[in-house]
Amino acid sequence: MTALPFEIESRDGQARRGRLRTAHGEVQTPTFMPVGTLGAVKGLTPGQLEEAGARVMLANLYHLSLRPGIETVARMGGIHRFTGWNGAILTDSGGFQVFSLSGLRKVEERGVTFRNHLDGGLLELTPESVVAAQESIGVDIAMVLDECPPWPVSEAAAEAALERTLRWAERSAEARRSPSTALFGIAQGSHFRPLRERAVAALSGLPFDGYAIGGVSVGEPMAERRAVIEWTAPLLPPDRPRYLMGVGTIEDILHAVSNGVDLFDCVLPARNGRHGGLLHRGGLLRIRNARYREDPGPIDPECSCPVCRTQSRAFLHHLFRSGEITAAVYGTLHNLRVYLDFMGEVREAIAAFRLADLAPKWVGRSADELRTELPHAADF
Amino acid sequence: MTALPFEIESRDGQARRGRLRTAHGEVQTPTFMPVGTLGAVKGLTPGQLEEAGARVMLANLYHLSLRPGIETVARMGGIHRFTGWNGAILTDSGGFQVFSLSGLRKVEERGVTFRNHLDGGLLELTPESVVAAQESIGVDIAMVLDECPPWPVSEAAAEAALERTLRWAERSAEARRSPSTALFGIAQGSHFRPLRERAVAALSGLPFDGYAIGGVSVGEPMAERRAVIEWTAPLLPPDRPRYLMGVGTIEDILHAVSNGVDLFDCVLPARNGRHGGLLHRGGLLRIRNARYREDPGPIDPECSCPVCRTQSRAFLHHLFRSGEITAAVYGTLHNLRVYLDFMGEVREAIAAFRLADLAPKWVGRSADELRTELPHAADF
Numbered sequence: 001m002t003a004l005p006f007e008i009e010s011r012d013g014q015a016r017r018g019r020l021r022t023a024h025g026e027v028q029t030p031t032f033m034p035v036g037t038l039g040a041v042k043g044l045t046p047g048q049l050e051e052a053g054a055r056v057m058l059a060n061l062y063h064l065s066l067r068p069g070i071e072t073v074a075r076m077g078g079i080h081r082f083t084g085w086n087g088a089i090l091t092d093s094g095g096f097q098v099f100s101l102s103g104l105r106k107v108e109e110r111g112v113t114f115r116n117h118l119d120g121g122l123l124e125l126t127p128e129s130v131v132a133a134q135e136s137i138g139v140d141i142a143m144v145l146d147e148c149p150p151w152p153v154s155e156a157a158a159e160a161a162l163e164r165t166l167r168w169a170e171r172s173a174e175a176r177r178s179p180s181t182a183l184f185g186i187a188q189g190s191h192f193r194p195l196r197e198r199a200v201a202a203l204s205g206l207p208f209d210g211y212a213i214g215g216v217s218v219g220e221p222m223a224e225r226r227a228v229i230e231w232t233a234p235l236l237p238p239d240r241p242r243y244l245m246g247v248g249t250i251e252d253i254l255h256a257v258s259n260g261v262d263l264f265d266c267v268l269p270a271r272n273g274r275h276g277g278l279l280h281r282g283g284l285l286r287i288r289n290a291r292y293r294e295d296p297g298p299i300d301p302e303c304s305c306p307v308c309r310t311q312s313r314a315f316l317h318h319l320f321r322s323g324e325i326t327a328a329v330y331g332t333l334h335n336l337r338v339y340l341d342f343m344g345e346v347r348e349a350i351a352a353f354r355l356a357d358l359a360p361k362w363v364g365r366s367a368d369e370l371r372t373e374l375p376h377a378a379d380f
Numbered sequence: 381m382t383a384l385p386f387e388i389e390s391r392d393g394q395a396r397r398g399r400l401r402t403a404h405g406e407v408q409t410p411t412f413m414p415v416g417t418l419g420a421v422k423g424l425t426p427g428q429l430e431e432a433g434a435r436v437m438l439a440n441l442y443h444l445s446l447r448p449g450i451e452t453v454a455r456m457g458g459i460h461r462f463t464g465w466n467g468a469i470l471t472d473s474g475g476f477q478v479f480s481l482s483g484l485r486k487v488e489e490r491g492v493t494f495r496n497h498l499d500g501g502l503l504e505l506t507p508e509s510v511v512a513a514q515e516s517i518g519v520d521i522a523m524v525l526d527e528c529p530p531w532p533v534s535e536a537a538a539e540a541a542l543e544r545t546l547r548w549a550e551r552s553a554e555a556r557r558s559p560s561t562a563l564f565g566i567a568q569g570s571h572f573r574p575l576r577e578r579a580v581a582a583l584s585g586l587p588f589d590g591y592a593i594g595g596v597s598v599g600e601p602m603a604e605r606r607a608v609i610e611w612t613a614p615l616l617p618p619d620r621p622r623y624l625m626g627v628g629t630i631e632d633i634l635h636a637v638s639n640g641v642d643l644f645d646c647v648l649p650a651r652n653g654r655h656g657g658l659l660h661r662g663g664l665l666r667i668r669n670a671r672y673r674e675d676p677g678p679i680d681p682e683c684s685c686p687v688c689r690t691q692s693r694a695f696l697h698h699l700f701r702s703g704e705i706t707a708a709v710y711g712t713l714h715n716l717r718v719y720l721d722f723m724g725e726v727r728e729a730i731a732a733f734r735l736a737d738l739a740p741k742w743v744g745r746s747a748d749e750l751r752t753e754l755p756h757a758a759d760f
Contacts, residue, residue: 040699040704042704042706044709045709046690068673072673081692082695293452294456306427310425310464315456317448318447319419319420322447324418325423325654325709326424329423329425330425
């Protein structure tokens, strides 16, 4: 019995192509979930998001708790009705904010108390309240509350955070009431292999509908992130979806897919898109650069998105240089489409046992992408 | 011979319902032309603008001359190809900037020199250069260069500006080279009836494809604006389209239509929409107001726009309060749709000889709208 039937259709090495059945539509995996922290992907309508190919939108329980408040979302008919997005919705629990807002929170056994970043009021999240809140607004996939440690961190501190996260995971599993909201456990353990193994062993014994790898994308070098994925992903229950939280570049996603990960989210493509870092097959195009002033071609001649069908690099250059809102809309539309098209190619490649062939086409850009990443403060 | 065939199909009093045939589609009049100063309506794609019902977009020659430069637009294949908007385009000449940027320009017989507001460089516009520039980028409707006086202004100063504007109009008519770009003359004369009559008499003798009433929406009281329209519009050549520049509220448009005006543009609906002033049949809804925090209804139950079909007041309240870009997109989409739907009702009412019936339904809101108008500095 699971709220989230998951069927693996084919494999290429450890990579899996599958289907998730949510109450808001079927989702082919591997897939990328655009981030709509407060219920909307910045600049886009739900129709545009769907046209870009998204089937799951990510929102954030911590942020929704502050604005507009979970009770408001529930009273307005739940998160789908409230946001107008009829695809699936996954909410992160606030565990990442334990890391990103570390100066504003206190972690205790009972839960986390935040001094909220908007008006200084207190917000308490407990494993139980987080499950109840996500169920009350009808998300398709809820995440447990966890403690995401910073990087670097001592092994002792990472272990303490992990043990608490595992106790919270048990409480979360017991707190479930709704049969229609799936719940994912989150493996922590920083870059310590024994801790990651301990995390997976403990979580695998709990009845989660899926399992996430947390605690990455917190400033660690790429090699450490990759090691964590390689140690952790193959150990997760093979019949359940696997979600790598907050990752990442095309190159990182391809690496993780090859290690058996199914779900991804990241602010990177939308945020870069808003700021003029436009993806194309072969690199990152910094559209404000003077070289594009009179470039009549599309961002990416291979892209089928509405921006590439109708707008030139020259016009986008002009709009970005002029600070027009439409520039941010176009950049977001295009970059998300590229990510979602890329995920489609990943799925086709897995089915054709040709996943390895994708790297030469797509990976040239990744180093450049990483350099464009903005500080975490701008993350929501 | 005109670049802009215009056919009047029916009349209700002085109001006219007609059709303009442009090289980029037929336009039913009276109509409202959304403002895309730099080639894009802020926040919208051309597809969204078309779906809202727009058939003509307004752009601005002064602003395009600075960014990205007229030569760039021409080299990129003209303004339609450059912007991706395939409907008709009208460009204002820069005459309004003679008013709005009065501290940065010098008017001489030859033309206007601006110290541009971006980098302090000099930009000269002459009647001839303005016609040539608009023709070179392939706009459907070009406007002559004029001198828009401030309000209030002495009769002597208004007369001097008018006489220069009329000399420039003659030079503009002679400067035409392209048979496919229509050119409109602009009647000035501030709030002096003899000057307005003089303007119309002189312009009517010149072979323009249409005639505009300029020099309004510069801070004058509503009564003066209405008097100017009532004196001027009925005198304009009856077989040519009439364009009231920069106006305005629903109430102002209804008044002008009743006096025989066919074309309108105004930043008001889009600007209010971006800032949370949302129109509905019956008033202006200030969506940030706490009363909408848990209002599950659409902005306007009678509205058929995509925002009203899928989004609640509560969600819009949340997005505006949170400063999300999507809020500006939704506000713009909705308000433009209301204006364009209103123009559709105006056309139907003229055909049914029931124009007078529209006022009770639509005009309640106008006083409130006017109070929401923002300063001119935010005009582009």
